[in-house]
Amino acid sequence: MSIFEAKHLSLHYLTRFGSKVHAAVDISFELEEGEILGIAGESGCGKTTLVSGLSGMCIPPLNYTSGEIFVSGQPLIGRPLEDIRENVLAKEISMIPQGAYNALNPTRKIKDLAMDVLKSHEKGKANKKEMYQRIHNRFELLGLDTDKVLNSYSVQLTPGEKQRSVIGISTLLNPKMVIADEPTSALDVTTQKQVIGVIFDLLEKKVFSTMIFITHELPLLRHVADRIAVMYAGEIVEMGTSEQLVFSPKHPYTQALMSAMLSAEEGARKRKPEAIEGAPPNLAEEIVGCRFAPRCKHATDGCKKNKQEIRIVDNRQVRCENAK
């Protein structure tokens, strides 16, 4: 059985003018226990919006439009926020938001931030000393100078120490699934590798088993993710194994994304990365036909008019009627 499932999920922001921005549209996927799903896509395509919805943290102006979410088989949409905060977040699903490590409360020590998580979920159950011991044991897995980090304020730590602390704190209650939104995009390559190493260690030690990982770094995603979903203008346009998407993408947007990668290797300076002119469609307006068609090299009269549905091409999902 899948531990997480989204079925035709759509989300919208209600703007100050009463219009709706449809930032995630018709998203369906299942996650098996132990799987890492990577999400990539144009900036502003709806990745952060989608994962807010997936974690149950759908707070106005963000709203569920339609669709369903199942966490370990239980429906998530419709449950009161209080219930989700208490029983889903940190226990079932843990979220590491975009830029989280820069948003750590600067007035409290790391150990106190970690204590807060335990206290809020286990009122009166354990004593303080025992809780601290648990935090200490968990932080030992993060490859940090445990005592120093726990007794520091966030401003005294390096970005790598902060991000590993965030990971430590958000997995304290052994959630089944972790959702990480660009957890390494502000880190240098060495720190990034350390952070990924820590994530893999926690997976191996079964602290958590399943993950959704958002990044713009495709080479990174290839090493981290089992499957990759590529989003464009609110929709998943292609989803398959990371090998499939990186080495033989089928959707024209995925193809463009892959060929725009830059690398430091012989001859790379002469290859001009492929730029796509124009802008994605306005998500507040009704969109006719394929969302990528106006910028697509291979667009036909058909796909400019027809809404694109998911098809199976070469064993992966593609939202393009012309993909072969």
Next chain:
Amino acid sequence: MPNKNVIFEAKDLVKEFGHGKTHNVVLKGLNFEIEDGEIVTIVGGSACGKSVVAKHLLGFMQPTKGELFYKGKKITNQRDHWQTVQPIFQDPFSAFNQFFSIRSQLEDSFKVLYKRPSRAEIKERVDAALLAVNVMPSDLKEKFPFELSGGQMQRMLLARIFALKPQVLIADEATSMVDACVRANILDYLMKLKKELNMTIVFITHDIGLAYYVSDRIFVMHDGGIVEHGTPDEVALHPKSNHTIQLLEDIPDIHKDWIKRKRA
């Protein structure tokens, strides 16, 4: 007298912060020259001092010891300095005021200039700049910063530069949050601007693929010093410093093994 083509010259640049227990030497005697029209990229691990260098180049900070020259003179008046030298800041979330629309903030950024273009020209330049970062001006109309995604905010910082067209750009991690296609488009436009204005650009990045692609020269920093500098081929393909070698090894590469997940 420095050579007339040299736009920035640093001589034994030292920056210290704090005192007593918190005393911290962040820049440990930097020497470098950046030439007019050159693209220089500074790469290096976190907290090695890259952003502190950027703040000196922008006149936000003064060195504790040593000297920094801009066109042969020390930077004394910041407002004068900003007529020609403009930044893209590292954190797009905090670079905009949440209470004003983005459009108005982009137009207001011209207020830093003594000689401002006409209102109509400002509007035109902002429109063109938005298109260059793949945003339809009409889609942005009344949007506020909190209504954009991280990468869209970062693109607004880039649009600000594309509208202002400064002589010198100091870009601190300017494309870290955008996808590869948008980045390609931005680089395209930046190269056009660079040609048109003979712009000098200092990129600060941990994206070595980007550094390799755009730079005339790369500086590698480690712990407050420049440990290696040279052309992209010299630095990225034939590195000499162990710090550079380590940095290159840590880049995830789609073709090479990078890190293995041990399955339980």
